[in-house]
Amino acid sequence: MTMKQILWIIALILTFNACQNETKQEIKATSEKTQEEHVSISDFDHKAYKMKGKIIAQNTFKVFKSNIQRIALEKGLTDVVNFCHDNAEKIVDSLSKTQHVVIKRTSHKLRNDNNQPDADSKVVLDKYLQLQAEQKPLEPVVKKDTDGYVHFYAPIQLKKECLKCHGEPEKEIHEDIYKLIQSKYPHDKATGFKEGELRGIWDIKFLDMADK
Ligand code: HEC
Numbered sequence: 001m002t003m004k005q006i007l008w009i010i011a012l013i014l015t016f017n018a019c020q021n022e023t024k025q026e027i028k029a030t031s032e033k034t035q036e037e038h039v040s041i042s043d044f045d046h047k048a049y050k051m052k053g054k055i056i057a058q059n060t061f062k063v064f065k066s067n068i069q070r071i072a073l074e075k076g077l078t079d080v081v082n083f084c085h086d087n088a089e090k091i092v093d094s095l096s097k098t099q100h101v102v103i104k105r106t107s108h109k110l111r112n113d114n115n116q117p118d119a120d121s122k123v124v125l126d127k128y129l130q131l132q133a134e135q136k137p138l139e140p141v142v143k144k145d146t147d148g149y150v151h152f153y154a155p156i157q158l159k160k161e162c163l164k165c166h167g168e169p170e171k172e173i174h175e176d177i178y179k180l181i182q183s184k185y186p187h188d189k190a191t192g193f194k195e196g197e198l199r200g201i202w203d204i205k206f207l208d209m210a211d212k
Contacts, residue, residue, distance in 0.1 A: 041142060041143070041144065041150065045150075049150050049152055049206060050142050050152060052152070052206070053140070053142070053152025053154070053202075053204045054140070054152075054154070056095075056099055056101060056152075056204050057103075057152075057154060057202050057204065059095070060091075060092065060095055060103055064088075064091065067087070068080055071083050077177060078176065078180050081165070081177060081180050081181060081184065082180075082184075085185075088112070089114065092104070092105075100206075100207045100208045101204050101206050101207060102203075102204070102205040102207065103204050104121070104204075104205070105156065105202060106121050106125065106203060107125070107156075107190065107199060107200030108125050108129060108200070109193075109199075109200075110187075110188075110189055111166075111181070111185050111188050111190035113185075113187055117201075121151075121153065121201060124141055124153045124201055124203075125200075125201055128155050128198050128201065129198060132197070138157070138198065140152065140153065141153040141154075145205070149206060149207070151203055151205050151206070152202070152203075152204040153201050153202060153203055154201065154202045155198055156198070156200045156201060156202060157196055157197065157198060158194065158195055158196060158197045158198075158199045159195065160195050162199065163193070163195065164177070165177060165181065166190050166191055166193045166199065167191065167192070167193060168191070168192060169191050169192075178191075
């Protein structure tokens with residue numbers, strides 16, 4: 001292992017983020033005000049959904065964090081990408097089941113084709129992109145989908161450490177990592193992001209709280 005690789009791993013361990021999105025800070029920063037788009041959700045429920053959504057997003061992140069930390073330490077960086085490829089969906093699915101929600105991450109520039117936005121999350125994504133273009137703050141959103149289920153949406157903004165896998169190929173993304181990403185995700189569009197840019201959104205759908 002070269003010194004550069006070792007430093008890279010240390011940086012990764014310090015941030016613990018890898019394929020999972022850091023949610024805590026972004027959500028905290030924007031938690032005071034939530035855009036209420038549907039008056040049909042009462043103030044009380046609106047707050048409850050928002051709180052539950054935030055906790056679920058944070059817990060999902062924690063599970064990834066512990067796995068990634070262990071793999072980066074025991075094996076190395078390429079194994080982190082392999083781990084994300086093989087397990088990201090499985091982990092999210094099993095966490096969804098235990099909490100009776102459906103946890104999704106989606107984006108306008110996808111790495112994994114399976115993370116496609118549906119019609120409802122596309123509306124939220126487009127809105128966030130518009131707000132970003134107008135340099136306005138992006139707030140979490142609680143709203144009902146077309147089937148009547150309540151969703152919690154929150155922006156995922158790019159952190160410096162994410163550039164190692166979502167920044168400029170070969171400049172910010174190490175050549176070996178980029179090759180591996182391309183082999184695992186031949187349609188990858190999730191590169192070339194800049195720090196602070198909208199990377200995607202959390203979409204947490206509540207299955208048992210909808211007053212349908
Ligand atoms: C070690 C490389 C690595 C790092 C670092 C990394 N990611 Fe990723 N990211 C991936 C991989 C691989 C996937 C595809 C996971 C899958 O198969 O679902 C991914 C997928 C995603 C997705 C899901 C949407 C999509 O395009 O499929 C989001 C959102 C995301 N990353 C955000 C981030 C954020 C935010 C950070 C920094 C906090 C980050 N990533 C850091 C490798 C990385």
